[in-house]
Every structure is written in C-alpha cells, then in structure tokens.
Amino acid sequence: MSAITLTLNEELVTARQGQTILEVAREHSIHIPTLCYLEGLEEMGGCRLCMVEVQGSARPVPACITKAQEGMVVATDSETITEYRRMIVELLLAERNHTCAVCVQNGSCELQTLAARLGVDHVRFDYLHQQLSMDASRERFALDHNRCVLCLRCVRTCDAVEGAHTWDVRGRGVTSRIVADLDRPWGESVSCTDCGKCVQLCPTGALFRKGATVGEMVKEREFLMRLLERRRAIQGRQS
Amino acid sequence: MTRAELAELAEKEQVQRDAKKLRLLVCCGTPCLAAGSEAVVAALRQKLAESGSPAELEVVGTGCLGPCSRGPLVTVQRKGTPDMVYERMDPQQAVALLDAYLAAASLPQQNLLPEDLPFFRRQQRVVLQTCGLIDPEDIQQYIGHGGYEALAQVLHEMTPEEVCDGVTASGLRGRGGGGYSTGLKWQLVQKGTGSRKFVVANGDEGDPGAYMDRSLMESDPHRVLEGMAIAGYAVGAEQGYIYVRGEYPLAAQRLKTAIRDAERMGVLGSRVLDSNFSFRVDIRIGAGAFVCGEETALLASIMGRRGQPRIRPPYPAQSGLWGCPTLINNVETFGNIAAIFTMGPAAFASIGSGKSRGTKVFALCGEVCNTGLIEVPMGMPLREIIYDIGGGLPGGAAFKAAQTGGPSGGCIPASKLDTPVDYEHLQELGSIMGSGGLIVMGEKSCMVDVARFFMEFCLDESCGKCVPCRTGTIEIYRLLTRLCNGSAAARDLENLEKLCHLVKDTSLCGLGSAAPNPVLSTLHWFRDEYEAHLTDRRCPAGVCGMDVKPLHLMAEELLQRVVASRVNGEAF
C-alpha cells in the first residue's frame, strides 16, 4: 500500500492509500465525532456528525467515508463545522423523546455524551413530541422507538455480522421506523437468533435488555472487532 | 430491417401523408384527454366512416401539442396551407368542422387560434418536434418523420468514440437538473470497465407541477428509445432500463407498445438495423417517491432495494447497476440525442447561449394566460417566455416572481425579468434550471407561503437516511408555519437561516441539500415579506391567516385580564 501525505488541522500527516479521513484522524489522535459509524460495520454516512471541511470542496464531506487523498487539506473542527455538529445533535434530541432522566442508557449513552462534548446545553428547535411505541414482545430484549436515532447499526450488524437480517426500515423521512421481519412484533420474529449484537451496538437506549431500569443498561461494543478479527484469522487459516 | 429498408419506409410514409387532402390531428396528451379529446376522436372517426371514409382524409390521435389549458386541441393540416389549430373543441364542434369541410371545403373561424400566435411562433421545437404531430403508438409515423434515421447513421457511419465526441461537441447538458455535460458522462461510461454496462433513462419526474418528461414519454416514446439506443452503442451497453414514475401509467403503456414495435421492426433488440449492435430496453415502474429520481436511489430501486441514495463517489458511471458502469440520463436528455445527429452537432450547438446549448422544455404554469408545455432555445429572456409565449398574467396583473426548479429551486423577482434563462444565469440568481417547472406568480402570492409549500413537499419526500434532511426539513417547516400563522418569535428567523445552511451543506443527497433553496431564495429577494410576517404579524399578499398569537402576546393579554379583574374587584 502506498503512502500519501495530507494536511490535517494544519499539520502534515502521512496515511496509507485507501484510508478514510476518519481513520487517519484517529491514528493521529484527532477526535472527530461520529454516531452512525462503527468500526467493523459498513459505513452508511447518515448522521453527518463526522463532516469535515476539505479545501477546494464546496461542501463539507463525511470523514467516515471519504478517502484521504494526496495533498488534501482537511479541517476537522472549524467554527462552522462545530456549530453544524451541535445543530445535528440538537435535531436528534428534538426528533424523538430523549428524556435522559428516565432512560435505561442514562450515563452511558452515545448521544448524551456527544451532546455534552459538543456543548449542547439546550435545543434551539421545536421538540417534535412524536408519539412512538415500544416493542417489548421479545423475551429478553426490547426496542423503544422513542430513543432510536436511526443510525441503522442494528440493521447493519444483524445483516452483515449475525447474518439474520431481522431489522430493516419502514417508512421514510421523519416517519421512518426500525422494523423486525418486515414489520412484525420483534417477539414474533423467526429470523432473530437472540444473539444480542444489535442491543450491544445500539448507541442509545433504543435497544436494551429487559429488566434494566434507569441508567442500568451498560453496553459492550468491543466484541464486534474481536469477533471480526477471529473470523478473519479463521478464514486466513482456511485459505 | 436494414438501413435502406428504413429509408424506404420513411419515404412511403411521407408520400402517404402528402397524399391526404385533410388531416385532423387531435391532441391526446393527458391534459387534453382529461378535457375530453377521446370523444372528439371518436366523433370524428364516426363521421368519417359515415361519409364513406374518403381516402384523402385522416384523423390521428396525437401526443401533446403544448397549450394544455386550451384543450381539447385539434390541428388541421391541409395541403399547401399552414397548420390551423382549434382550441377547446367538443365532439359537436369537431364534427361541424368536418361537415363544413366536406360540404364546401371551407373551415370555420370559431375556436381557431390566430395563425401567428406567439405561443407557437416563439418556440423552437427540437425535442418536441414530433410531439403533437404523430400517433405515439404508431412507429411508422415516427419513422415517417425521420425517426431512427439518426440511429442508423450512428451505427453504420460512426465509431462509439465518435458518437461520444459528437454529443460533447453539441454542448448538450443533462436536463434532469444537474446540468452535467452529457458527452463527458458518456465518455466516462464508455471508458469504464465492467463485465456489462447499462443505460438508464430517468423518467421519475417527481417535481410538483412538472410534466415535461411525462409528455415526452407519452407523446413521442420512440424518440426516447432512439436516444437510449444511440447511447447504448456509444458506451457499449446492451441493456437499457427506463424508470417511469408510477403515477404515469399511460407513459409506461405507450413505452411498452413502442418497445414491442421497435423490436418487431428491428430497430431495437438483437442486431439493431442489421448491425452487430444489440440493445434491449426494459421498463421499471417507480412507486411514487421523489427521492427515487436521485440517481443512486433510482439504481437501488431498479435492483429491487430500498430506494435510498448513497454517497457518491463512486458515481454510477464508475459503479452503477450491480457494480457495473451505468449511464443514467434524464428522459429529455435522451430526447435530444437523435436531433444532434440528424442536424449535426454544430447546428445543435448553434442553438442556445453561452454554456447552455440547445433548447429546454418547460411546464409553464401558475398565474399566466397560456399555461402548458413549451420548448424554447436556452437563453431566452424570462420576460419573453412569460409575456410573449405565456401571454402575461391574466387581467394584466403585475408580475411578482417566477419559480424554477420546483422544490430544489428558487425564484426570480420582477427586477430580474430580463435574465436569460440558462444554467449559469439562473444559478447566479440563486435558482436552478431544474427539470423544467416554471411557475409564474403575481402579487397575490405570498413568498413565505410558497417557501412553506415546497418545504412541506421536501419533508414528506425525505428518505430519512440522513439527519439534517430528515429532521431539519420538518423544523424549517415548523418555523415557516409559525411565520405564516402569526406566532413567530424574533429568534425564529435567525434559526430559520441557520437551519437552511445546515441542511444545504450537510445533507447526503441532492434532495436535502437543495431543499432549503426555495427558502433561501425567497429570503434573499423578499426579506421584507418575512419581516412583515414576523414583526407586524401581517401577510403583505393577504394569503396567510396570521391567527395564532405568539407567546408574549398571550401573556400580555393575560396581564391585562388580571389587571381588569382586579380593578373590577373580582377574584381572578
């Protein structure tokens, strides 16, 4: 793999051809906020929190997907970009019902942490107060649409890692919903293997273990890379 | 069929046509059908049959002629005289017309449109040249007007590279909204490597009020197919798809007929026109989502996946259908191709202005006398389109603004009426050419309300994949709603502008990034109207209700009530 050089926040850095801007930034300890992105899953580019400015590009680009290129000049946290990120988090908080005080994920939620990190101390926009339901029909897990940010980590992991493709999306725009088995109660899903991967990777309190009450749902995401590495190792041995 | 046979057929058609003393072309485009043109055709045919079907008379149901608000339209072609167009014909009037001709070879003046009507005179019909003149379900009539001759020429005289060069030289740019150079796109796909390649025609046309593509597909389906076949040859694709919006069943049906006939004739299918080139076209029907007009969403939909855009690059030209290089162009773009080769790229490039070459079809609507479908050379000043072709506003009302580009576009105020309508000039004014919707507005239109209308459309149509578009559009809509109902607060205007920039800059696809355009553009040209709504709680155009109180007024009212009750000695 050939090496390339680019400028990240006014510093010259080297990277490998094919790396994304996000990967390069992380290697150089530059923090770029992300939400839909999760190492190990196919990028989706939906949350737009990782947007960075690239010189010569009319609009910011998503760092999680955009490949680093020779000579690129990237700014990861200009005033405009930081303000945009704040607004995006505010939009997410306004979209559904994120009452942290009564959420299972309180204290370890990625959205809550992002808001604090970006300095979102209030939401400028109207809370939409959508009346959304909760699907507690599965024996061990539950889905609370009120907390879902539509990052589709559950959809992607269940499809690509577990191979069950239980989850998908119904509707469009602000009426989009995560659905199990073409819109059946999760409890009636025949494809779900109860592996729990989606629950562990869900950034918010949308997917949780039943029985958890306020602040009790702590998630473990490291399993994903461990699992993928083991699989790679096995494949390597087989070929 | 060989090239010679094609020429022979064309000749024969022409001779037959010229032999007719009188031809009655009844417009059967969707608007005229809705106005009752089917009954007109039936009545005329019956009358002809009753009078012993004289061979020198003919009644043809054609595609759309253009001045749609005047339908049903009947065009009378008489040997040696210019065409005469009759408007608003009902069966009785049509039969009376035929009677008059049969009895005394004379034609009535009633319902006759003036011969030099600027609506027709100022147009230049390239894409629509045979729309309204031929029966869209009769391939022979298309051939009789030189149809498929360009395909034959290309297949037998040119290399694929030369075809791409020809399109580049014509200066043609995509008519689907983006305005990307068509020739360059073709070259990209041509150079692309893949086991297979595809050509896709985008006929999703989801802009509210736009019907250019529908009309073309319904009125002249073979022109689109011919363009696609030429593209297939140029880029090395043997399979084409035409993606038709689900709401256009007539277009789909006519295309289906056209594909069947073209394959029977050997101008599509295997070994097209006796060459080594094979090309098949299949129809795919959309399911009514505006976002499926976006190219990556459209391709996903063709592949049977959820119609949702993905990030580009890779562009479809690099990786499209099933990972193969795919050429996707708008239906009208394909409608230009045959003409480029029949008239020659240089002649084509001589139409238009600056970097915008050729013509553009517009759906002229709103507050204008002549609504309908028009085709004008690029660069025609807006004033001429509205006042010459459109006949101005009804009752001589004052012009306020024109909106182009639908929910992705912006408006042009009266002070810019002399702007040449082409890609560059519209962009300079903060609007876009778009696919061809052109809405004329007078003083009775409220610009805040107009912006709100388009935002409602966008929030309904957002696919929901990315946050700024999914949630930003609905928040913008709520801010606009508050402005329109009188309950806006001072910070709302500031938040509105900030949100618009966020959604524009950070949305994933063109739907989101263009959604704020109608707001930003009206804010730019008509800021005073926004301010009147906000500060004076007044709608200058008198459209908005303004009947909801903002919070501070609610509290004020309460205070007054409290004071009053204390004065009166009542307990509150």
Added chain:
Amino acid sequence: MKRLRLATAWLGGCSGCHMSLLDLGEFLADIAGSIELVYGPLVDAKEFPENVDVALLEGAVANMENLELLQQIRERSRIVVSFGDCAITGNVTSLRNFFSVDDLLTAVYQAGPGTLPRSDEAGQVLPELLPRVLPLHQVVAIDAFIPGCPPEPDRIRTALESLLKGEAVQLSEEQRTFG
C-alpha cells in the same frame, strides 16, 4: 461588598432541583454572606422584586401563571438561568405534550382515581394550561443552563461560583450532561 441579589423560582417542575440546591450544604453557609436571597420557595416574598442579579429557574413553562411569572422575571433580572432539565428541555413535565389539554384534564380530574374537583371546577382553581409545555428558552432569552435531573450539587456550585465572580457560567463536559 454589594451582595448578589439571587432569586429562585419554581415553575413546572418537581422541586427536585431546589432539593439539590439545598444539598450544597456547607457551601450555602459559605456564600450566605455574599448573596441576598430575594425570592423563591425558600423565602417569604409575594411579588417578584425588581433589580434581581441572578434568577435560577426550575421547571418548564406549563401554564399561564408560569408564563406570566417568567416574563416578569426576565424583565426584572439581569441573568436568567435555566436550572435543571425541565427548565431546559421540558423533560418529564413535557411528557404531557403527547396529549391534548382537554384529554389530560378529563383523564386526571374526571376519569382518573381522584375525580374531584371535576374539570369544570378545575378550570376555576387551576391556572389555565398552555397547549404545550415549553422549555424556558423558547419563551424568553436565557443566559445560562445548568442541566441535570436534578443537577448534581457540584454543577450548581460551579455555576454559582462563576456567577458570584461575575463571570459566564462554564460547566465542564462531565457537568453538562442531560439526565
């Protein structure tokens, strides 16, 4: 030294934020000399006074009384602070926004377990409910935010320390989480 004229107010909230304020314990005694508490549930004042330096407001705007008081506070105070999640986001108080006011009153005062006073009577003793519960900053301009449900005492302390020094409130990342 001039003492800081501090007011607190309890709008549509549960008083938890005020409890958390009291949890500051000794710190309150430490600053007692530097502040003058002029209004709030902790003092006996009928009218919101003029010339207040800092107003800490707990709770969301839920009814006409909240609305009137908030506007008065804004007019009479230099710095207005949204104190706690209900003030900032609407939080638990705003969970009623899923229902119409009418349905709510019927459910609580007619169909619910305690059926008296009935809703028409409730109309006379309760301040008129706003159609929607609102965060404070959607009604008036707010100068600082102390999130938390309730805000941890250390957050309140950090904020008060800055305010006493006449500086802008700046909470650390850990101190600004909602919930």
